[in-house]
Amino acid sequence: MNLEAQTAVLGYVIYGGAAGLIIIGLYAMVMKRHLIRVLLGLSLLEAGVNLSLVAAGFRPDAVAPIFSGNAVAGLTMVDPVPQALILTAIVIGVGVLALALAMTIKVQRAYDTLDTRQLAEYLAVEQMANTKSSIEPADTGEPAASGSTS
Amino acid sequence: MNPVLPIVIPMLAALLLPMAQRAHAIAGRWFGIAATAVNVLIAIGLWTSVSNQGPLTESVGGFIAPLGIMLRADLFAVLFVFAVSAMALLLWPRGENDRVREETLMLLLISGGCGMALSADLFNLYVFYELVAVASYGLITSRASGASYAAALRFLILSAAGSALALLGIAMVYSATGTLNLVQLAQLAPESLHGPLGMTAFTLMLLGFGVKAELFPLNTWVPEVYTAASARVSAYLAGIVSKLALIVVLRLVMTAYAHTDATSLLLVVGMITALSGELAALRATDLRRILSYSSIGQLGLAAMAFSIPGSLGVMAGTAVMLHHLVVKPALFLLAEQWQSSSDSSSMARLTGLASRSPWSAALFLLLALSLIGIPPLPGFWAKYLLISALLTEASVWQVLATGLVIVVTVVKTVYFMGIAQRLYQRDAEESSRLQWQSEVGLQQPFTPVAVLGGLVVLSVLLAAPLGDTLERLSTQTVEFSGVPAMRSASIVTSEGALP
Numbered sequence: 001m002n003l004e005a006q007t008a009v010l011g012y013v014i015y016g017g018a019a020g021l022i023i024i025g026l027y028a029m030v031m032k033r034h035l036i037r038v039l040l041g042l043s044l045l046e047a048g049v050n051l052s053l054v055a056a057g058f059r060p061d062a063v064a065p066i067f068s069g070n071a072v073a074g075l076t077m078v079d080p081v082p083q084a085l086i087l088t089a090i091v092i093g094v095g096v097l098a099l100a101l102a103m104t105i106k107v108q109r110a111y112d113t114l115d116t117r118q119l120a121e122y123l124a125v126e127q128m129a130n131t132k133s134s135i136e137p138a139d140t141g142e143p144a145a146s147g148s149t150s
Numbered sequence: 151m152n153p154v155l156p157i158v159i160p161m162l163a164a165l166l167l168p169m170a171q172r173a174h175a176i177a178g179r180w181f182g183i184a185a186t187a188v189n190v191l192i193a194i195g196l197w198t199s200v201s202n203q204g205p206l207t208e209s210v211g212g213f214i215a216p217l218g219i220m221l222r223a224d225l226f227a228v229l230f231v232f233a234v235s236a237m238a239l240l241l242w243p244r245g246e247n248d249r250v251r252e253e254t255l256m257l258l259l260i261s262g263g264c265g266m267a268l269s270a271d272l273f274n275l276y277v278f279y280e281l282v283a284v285a286s287y288g289l290i291t292s293r294a295s296g297a298s299y300a301a302a303l304r305f306l307i308l309s310a311a312g313s314a315l316a317l318l319g320i321a322m323v324y325s326a327t328g329t330l331n332l333v334q335l336a337q338l339a340p341e342s343l344h345g346p347l348g349m350t351a352f353t354l355m356l357l358g359f360g361v362k363a364e365l366f367p368l369n370t371w372v373p374e375v376y377t378a379a380s381a382r383v384s385a386y387l388a389g390i391v392s393k394l395a396l397i398v399v400l401r402l403v404m405t406a407y408a409h410t411d412a413t414s415l416l417l418v419v420g421m422i423t424a425l426s427g428e429l430a431a432l433r434a435t436d437l438r439r440i441l442s443y444s445s446i447g448q449l450g451l452a453a454m455a456f457s458i459p460g461s462l463g464v465m466a467g468t469a470v471m472l473h474h475l476v477v478k479p480a481l482f483l484l485a486e487q488w489q490s491s492s493d494s495s496s497m498a499r500l501t502g503l504a505s506r507s508p509w510s511a512a513l514f515l516l517l518a519l520s521l522i523g524i525p526p527l528p529g530f531w532a533k534y535l536l537i538s539a540l541l542t543e544a545s546v547w548q549v550l551a552t553g554l555v556i557v558v559t560v561v562k563t564v565y566f567m568g569i570a571q572r573l574y575q576r577d578a579e580e581s582s583r584l585q586w587q588s589e590v591g592l593q594q595p596f597t598p599v600a601v602l603g604g605l606v607v608l609s610v611l612l613a614a615p616l617g618d619t620l621e622r623l624s625t626q627t628v629e630f631s632g633v634p635a636m637r638s639a640s641i642v643t644s645e646g647a648l649p
Contacts, residue, residue, distance in 0.1 A: 026311070029307065038307055042311060046314050049314045049321065052321050053318075055325075056321055056324050057324075082321070082324065085324075089317055092277070096280070096310050096313075099284060099288075103287075103291070103299055103302060106291075106296075109296075110295075110296025110297075110299060116307070119300045119303075120374075122300065123301060123304075
């Protein structure tokens with residue numbers, strides 16, 4: 001196989017893989033209700049994005065971008081900038097994921113559930129309850145209050 | 151004055167704060183505040199030097215772009231450095247649970263915020279955006295209640311997904327142009343980004359940064375977070391952090407995506423955001439929810455303004471953002487004070503509050519009138535600028551958007567006047583039943599509200615010089631793309647190979 005065909009095939013594989021990871025990740029984040037699955041989806045999504053970023057700088061005929069003293073003239077290197085970028089992105093992703101898992105533990109302790117939709121309902125109900133509890137005494141307490149003043 | 155200072159000082163202070171606290175309790179108490187105050191002074195220094203000598207650029211670490219990262223301080227950036235730091239000082243966390251932790255997060259938030267304002271590199275913007283995001287998740291949970299954890303986690307998931315999409319957009323921009331420097335992007339964009347790939351990248355970045363900018367459709371977190379977090383945090387998030395995310399969008403529209411379909415996309419997204427936010431506010435029954443939804447509406451207006459090409463749009467958008475930045479935090483703080491004195495922010499409890507607490511009610515009325523846009527309050531000038539900028543281009547969309555601004559204003563008037571009516575209802579029986587502390591607003595935490603209210607009044611008196619400053623600022627922002635080409639513009643080509 002000549003170089004161009006090789007490049008084309010590799011390009012399909014890498015970009016196809018990245019697109020697949022992104023789609024699976026997004027699917028999990030949107031359709032799944034279990035928090036851990038959602039976070040797994042996030043992790044897949046990030047992996048896909050990182051892969052597409054590193055693919056942007058990839059060339060099949062190039063070598064690793066390391067300056068060693070005796071660099072061979074005429075040898076091309078892959079673009080080092082995306083590699084530096086994804087290193088940062090991976091670190092950020094790990095940090096955010098760890099934070100999310102820590103929060104998941106707190107949420108599980110507070111509500112005893114890991115279902116995102118249920119959590120949303122709890123949040124809405126809690127806020128409604130806040131409003132309710134303030135309206136209800138106002139409504140039901142009115143006769144009592146007026147009775148005490150009269 | 152080096153533009154790297156406002157990023158470095160709070161970050162360093164954040165790392166040193168726990169040590170300072172351990173070494174000396176009083177030193178630890180004032181360390182963070184002092185660092186933030188220094189940041190405010192630096193912002194003022196930067197402002198004077200930028201307004202005298204024009205924008206400053208700084209290649210961090212001596213590496214020139216595109217290998218290095220460039221910071222660029224124009225008036226717009228410096229304004230936000232000032233706003234980020236000064237507002238943090240005003241809304242300094244009170245340390246409900248763990249003072250050191252909250253202050254550390256606040257300092258990190260300031261550092262990331264200044265970085266977002268100053269950065270001229272797309273990836274660097276993304277990194278600072280993540281720093282701001284992580285710091286704000288932490289601050290939201292500072293109440294340590296179950297609701298705040300759940301709200302923060304749901305926000306985190308949405309925001310992380312958005313960030314990943316934004317990063318994908320950035321990757322596309324990089325593969326199309328071979329650079330992430332905004333100045334170079336502006337030069338390369340007409341050939342390489344004004345196509346379907348570039349538009350996809352913009353859509354992805356708009357989705358990603360739109361999460362924090364409270365733009366439709368990824369703004370479902372807004373009411374949850376702003377009601378679950380403490381008022382100071384909500385005030386800071388609504389006042390500052392959302393604007394920072396919108397700045398990124400503005401920079402993109404001003405540089406890489408000037409004169410493209412991207413502006414129409416932004417206009418449409420802004421219109422939907424404004425309309426949906428205000429309509430949701432109309433239906434909400436809880437004061438803090440109303441304020442959250444109205445914040446979405448205001449950011450939609452700002453996004454609409456930024457979609458107008460040229461300095462008029464920047465000027466209008468900056469006016470809308472600045473006005474919202476001053477008014478909304480004050481309203482959130484007022485809502486919390488009324489809430490804490492009556493255990494609830496629900497509307498029923500607000501009835502007849504004016505007779506008990508005339509000052510805070512009057513202040514609320516002033517701020518609400520300004521948000522609606524009653525002359526001569528600053529909100530009127532912001533809306534006036536927005537409408538006149540929209541009308542310079544008489545396309546169908548612009549005319550539609552102008553009509554929408556007016557509709558949104560009417561909706562805003564309806565719900566804010568509903569609240570005001572409640573406040574000033576003279577119902578002796580009801581107000582005696584609600585056991586208000588006398589003049590709830592005039593306790594010590596009233597200071598930030600009073601300062602912000604004072605700013606609103608002051609801006610009425612200083613309308614003319616403020617307008618001039620805004621005009622200078624917006625012309626400078628538009629000139630971002632007009633910076634002369636850098637000498638190293640061709641080190642990394644789009645093939646991505648180094649010789």
